[in-house]
Amino acid sequence: xxxxxxxxxxxxxxxxxxxxxxxxxxxxxxxxxxxxxxxxxxxxxxxxxxxxxxxxxxxxxxxxxxxxxxxxxxxxxxxxxxxxxxxxxxxxxxxxxxxxxxxxxxxxxxxxxxxxxxxxxxxxxxxxxxxxxxxxxxxxxxxxxxxxxxxxxxxxxxxxxxxxxxxxxxxxxxxxxxxxxxxxxxxxxxxxxxxxxxxxxxxxxxxxxxxxxxxxxxxxxx
Numbered sequence: 001x002x003x004x005x006x007x008x009x010x011x012x013x014x015x016x017x018x019x020x021x022x023x024x025x026x027x028x029x030x031x032x033x034x035x036x037x038x039x040x041x042x043x044x045x046x047x048x049x050x051x052x053x054x055x056x057x058x059x060x061x062x063x064x065x066x067x068x069x070x071x072x073x074x075x076x077x078x079x080x081x082x083x084x085x086x087x088x089x090x091x092x093x094x095x096x097x098x099x100x101x102x103x104x105x106x107x108x109x110x111x112x113x114x115x116x117x118x119x120x121x122x123x124x125x126x127x128x129x130x131x132x133x134x135x136x137x138x139x140x141x142x143x144x145x146x147x148x149x150x151x152x153x154x155x156x157x158x159x160x161x162x163x164x165x166x167x168x169x170x171x172x173x174x175x176x177x178x179x180x181x182x183x184x185x186x187x188x189x190x191x192x193x194x195x196x197x198x199x200x201x202x203x204x205x206x207x208x209x210x211x212x213x214x215x216x217x218x219x220x221x222x
Contacts, residue, residue: 019124
């Protein structure tokens, strides 16, 4: 039997996991009722409504501690990709604005209600934002990040509608700009069937928290 590896709290993965764990420990909030605030960071969105293809996710989110997000994302301050100063993240409202945009996208949908969505968010120093987001996506494989693309898309603008309509907008029609994009070969019923099959086969995490599984890996807990 191989020896368990010693736990290194300063390992890059563990530092990133501590950021993600801090997010998962936050109290869930109603996505559509958030007040404005300053800061950039990461977030997770949870669904607990009655849209049939999402029933498995919804069942895990109808508690005070929702377990599996439907979407994970990040918000960095304007210019962050070009080396903006550390203070820009504090002055920015990037995270609040991004969550508001998501609430508006859901509110325009014909078959979703923004009241059925919760979110957790965490203001984070810019350096940790991409790592925290990538670890959360790797752990949960949220369906709006993986199977159903396009939830986080913006209006591409006039003259750029030659691309296909995002799968999210086929399943959840309502955003006016998406209707200007080109039709997809698959329809909403086909995508819904893929979602149900995917979630039925998905091996969901034993816990929403990182360190439960980290301890299993390092110390062979049962």
